Amino acid sequence: MATVSPESVGASDEHEPVFHPYHHPAAGWGAAKSVTGFLAREGEPIIGPRAILKMNHENGGFDCPGCAWPDDMKGLHLDICENGIKHVTWEMTHKRVGREFFAAHTVAELSGWSEFDLENQGRLTEPMSYDPDTDRYVPISWPDAFETAGRALRELDDPNRAAFYTSGRLGNEATFLYQLLARELGTNNLPDCSNMCHEASGRALQASLGTGKGTVDLKDWEAADALFILGVNAASNAPRMLTALVEAHKRGARIVHINPLVEAAARKAIIPHEFLAMATFRATPTSNLNLQPHIGGDMALLRGMAKAVLEQSKSDPKALDHEFIDRYTSGFDAYRAVCEATSWAEIEQLSGVSEARIRAAVDIYRAADRTIVSWCLGVTQHEHGVDTVREIVNLLLLRGNLGREGAGPSPVRGHSNVQGNRTCGIDHRPTEAFLERLGQVCGIEPPRAHGLDTVATIEAMTAGRVKVFIGMGGNFALAAPDTAYTFEALRNCELTVHVSTKLNRSHLVHGRRALILPCLGRTEKDMQRNGIQSTSVEDSMSMVHLSTGMKKPASPHLLSEPAIIAGIARAALPDSRTPWQDYVGDYDRIRDTMAAVLDGFEDFNRRVRLPLGFRIRQPARELVFRTPSGRAEFSAAPLPQLAQNADVLTLATMRSHDQWNTTIYSDNDRYRGIKNLRTLIFMNTDDMRERGLGEFDEVDITSIARDGSTRKLSGYKVIPYDIPRGCAAGYMPEMNVLCAIGDHSTQSDQPIMKNVNVRVEASGR
Incomplete structure (x- = not known):
């Protein structure tokens, strides 16, 4: 058994931990205040704002080294976010x-x-x-x-x-x-x-559609009638998605968030570059429906949606796109059979969401002509991550939501150019x-x-x-x-x-x-024998464009x-x-x-210098499927079962808002109401009561691996939170200790960092 004591991670600060549930809009003045304070703390009041005006811009700008959300395609001058500014300022420090x-x-x-x-x-x-x-x-x-x-x-x-x-x-x-x-x-x-992140997405999409990537772009987000967002904390991990969500709500699109935690981005937002909204403090809703499944219950919820659509098709021929299914897919009959054989009682038990709530989501799905489903690591970091992503594709195929504007699968890649890495040859297979x-x-x-x-x-x-x-x-x-x-x-x-x-x-x-x-950092000038060089990156929607640093390198020896x-x-x-x-x-x-x-990089040097670069061709978007059957493949996988031990919680690791991957900017998590604390565990109040725990009580967290071995974190503080019973959450990288090396998905080989079985008890018991 490995025992690890918590460290004080973040700025040296003797203030006591604080927890106040967050009820304000995402982004808006909170983000502006946070950025201003961060720039002042880092001593970058001049170069920071200059960089902001160059970030995510064509014509000599540099790509934000944070997330891989696509750049605006209509010339937006402030296509930036709070965490992107922090990330760039962190790189450009004078220290x-x-x-x-x-x-x-x-x-x-x-x-x-x-x-x-x-x-x-x-x-x-x-x-x-x-x-x-x-x-x-x-x-x-x-x-x-x-x-x-x-x-x-x-x-x-x-x-x-x-x-x-x-x-x-x-x-x-x-x-x-x-x-x-x-x-x-x-x-x-x-x-x-x-x-460790989206391997499940790549394998699932390859098996279902013959491509390892999503098929949509930002224009599709602007045309969708419905957006389903699964396992994504957008306000922290892909903040520029907030613009797309706000614009979608304003034009009348319906938005459904599916996540065990109702995050700030799933409520309302004020976009900083919308000056009138900022001046009047007018927030825009970013959701029409929030569903909170058990951790790992997404696949059962999606199966329930598909089951409801199939039930409706018996009386309404327009519930399914029969022509699309017959012409472009394979395996539909087997999938229909497995949906019909799955009872609503099983779906409710395994998803943690009632039939009525699932049918409310289906009403939104049925009413939309064009639907996008987007997801992140809340879906993939499980044993059954591949099957869950394939279930997303199943749902889209039922109504022909593929190969047309405003529809399709849209994974959210969390690292800048992580998709480009795979495209350009980083692949162990x-x-x-x-x-x-x-x-x-x-x-x-x-x-x-x-x-x-x-x-x-x-x-x-x-x-x-x-x-x-x-x-x-x-x-x-x-x-x-x-x-x-x-x-x-x-x-x-x-x-x-x-x-x-x-x-x-x-x-x-x-x-x-x-x-x-x-x-060199991405913000810095790259001078080589033939002059200043630019590098290219690929965003999460397959756009490839150039990035050119603007700042003198931090050292002549870089x-x-x-x-x-x-x-x-x-x-x-x-x-x-x-x-x-x-x-x-x-x-x-x-x-x-x-x-x-x-493939797709023909005439690279010319095309990458075009305004906004170029998009790599996605055959599945054109209804060309490089699968063994030459068709989009339905999957009929069984639903994963939940742990039966009432004493065991399912823990998901996640990032705080003031963090980018393993980089910690402070001990705060504004959107979850936390100040001066990282060594914590979020728990349902009923689960706390059963264990005799109160807010800020110190606990020991012991994980139980598949092989029976245990790992332990001691002295963590409990925070009561709106999370389903039997579930818990806390921050990586501190909690990576709890995920055993052998506990990786047999489908994707990903560590199952969002499905860790743990026992929680008061410290010293």
Whole structure:
């Protein structure tokens, strides 16, 4: 059993924790006040506002390094959000972490610092190498750093003893070079953050529609009659979605939110760039109906909606789109049979939502000619995540909500360019067609065997099968599940290399040898041999556009991500015929090669410079289905069963509002009414009463893994919250401790971070 005591994460603040339920609009003046305070705290009153005017703009602007919500297509001048501004300001800080800092602090000392305090030291300024004799990082030249990494890779007896991790911030050009390095070396060990987030979405959509992506774009959001939003905390994780929700409500579209927690974005909002609404404090509703299923009950709720539609079709032939089903789908009869065989009693029990409430949602679905269903990690981070996303597609297919304006599936990707990473080759299970073309164009022989994903990489590092771990961005040590196990895995490596902009936990949980390689941020000018370079990114709706930094780099010793990858590649592959240096000197050369390898990137250099860039073709949107049957496939999976032990709660991990992935801006969560506290658990008041717990009581939280092992967090405070009985929630990354490495979905291999079985009891009992 692993026991972890909570840390004080966030700004050093002796104020007592505060909880007041939040009843105000999302965004609006609360967001404006928060941004103003953040800019003042970071000492960026000038450069911050300048950056705001450049963010998410074509013609020399840079793409927000936060979420992957698409940029406005009509020339909106303030296409920004509170968390995007925080993210950019956090990157552009004037604070620096150089050799003097590392000389003053050992790794052991830094390991006791909070996540906030580590990143708050500022931008990394030069490459550093770990010195075990002094337990400090010391300066190393770029050539020596490349040789250290290159030698470690060259000397491996099997290229599969290396793993190349990618976080979502990596641009398309660097992504392509990174996967080329791995495959020229001889491995498909390319784990990425998608393995922990939307792997289920990709696999489900591929099986159902023959594409791993959603089919809609922003124009469809503007044309939809109904929007169903599942497992999304939009106000914090995709704040610019609020604009789409407000505009949809104003034009008369109906909006349904399905989430165990009724989040701020599911009530009302004031959009900051709507000046009249701001001046008059006039909020717009963002929902017509809120449904609160059990954690993991979404699939049963969706099955209930489909069952109701099928029942109505017996008396109303317009309830189903029979022509669409007959012409474009396969498996409908089997799906209809499984819906008919599922009782309403079972649906109510497994979803936690009454038949009447489900039928209210169906009334909205039936009345709409064009429906979009959008979802995020509340749907995917479960054992049955793939089946649930396929159930979303089932529901859409019943009424032909595919291949036409204003309709279709729309997953919400939470990392900027995480979708571009997968498109441009970060995939541990690449297709034969991709590998064949990559080999022909690049003159290499790519490996064919599937590589390791995130969970398998951690297990392989623990077992000693992976010796070298390279991470491009992110904070792998904290983002991954089973924190103690992941720490042990990283420390078992011969070499860990992290390409980063700021100090984080992953630099302190390292292999026997370790490198920190600082890179340019997305806001910074990237000057190469042929002048200022731009990189491209792909948003969550398949639009590809350029991003150009505006700010002088934080240090003259920073290199771009393509330059760092090329430096490692030249050292690791001394006989390579790949023109690594030419690629770094002019990113157009990388794009020319990408155009020859990647479907949808033809004429890349010209098209990416068009206003707003270009959209990658989605065959399923055109009703072309690259499935074995050549049709959209209904799925008839059984409904997942709920845990029967009344003493056990189902816990979902989530982010606070003042947080971006593993980056913590403060201990506050404005939209949930929390101040000065992260070590908490949200619980239903009846569940609290049964355990003799009151508000702010301290509790121990013990998770029970599939294999019977337990993990524990102690001294967390209880917060009463509007959440279904039997459910609980708390913040990642702190609660990642509770998710066992073996508790990952057999459907997607994702860690089931939103379906953790826990017992909660008062501390000291």
